[in-house]
Amino acid sequence: MRKWEKKKIQKIARERMIRxxxxxxENAKTHPERARRYxxxxxxxxxxxxxxxxxxxxxxxxxRCNTFWIPGExxxxxxxxxxxxxxxxxxxVCGARRRKPYLREKKNQTTAQ
Ligand SMILES: [Zn+2]
Numbered sequence: 001m002r003k004w005e006k007k008k009i010q011k012i013a014r015e016r017m018i019r020x021x022x023x024x025x026e027n028a029k030t031h032p033e034r035a036r037r038y039x040x041x042x043x044x045x046x047x048x049x050x051x052x053x054x055x056x057x058x059x060x061x062x063x064r065c066n067t068f069w070i071p072g073e074x075x076x077x078x079x080x081x082x083x084x085x086x087x088x089x090x091x092x093v094c095g096a097r098r099r100k101p102y103l104r105e106k107k108n109q110t111t112a113q
Contacts, residue, residue: 013049019043021057024068035068059089064096 024038039061046053061068069075069091075091078083085102 013051036066039066058062062091065094067093
């Protein structure tokens with residue numbers, strides 16, 4: 001496969017992933033099972049075409065059970081200062097924990113508690 005072809009395919013794959021995450025977000029409250037399928041599909045596309053999950057969606061779902069997270073309902077989001085400042089996500093569906101390094105320069109730092 002030529003380089004530009006690969007790039008083009010990856011760009012399309014990325015767009016499809018973003019669309020699937022948007023659909024998952026729209027359905028998370030009303031149709032959680034459907035939302036889970038969208039997350040699953042988006043991740044499958046990412047693996048198949050070697051496209052990383054877009055940053056804005058990276059911590060919006062559970063890697064273990066594919067639940068699209070709704071803060072306060074299906075996920076607990078906590079700021080932890082130790083050992084290094086990070087945000088901890090606890091999936092309320094399967095209990096999985098994820099950590100995201102906490103960056104001071106992020107503009108919405110005060111909204112996550
Ligand atoms: Zn989970």
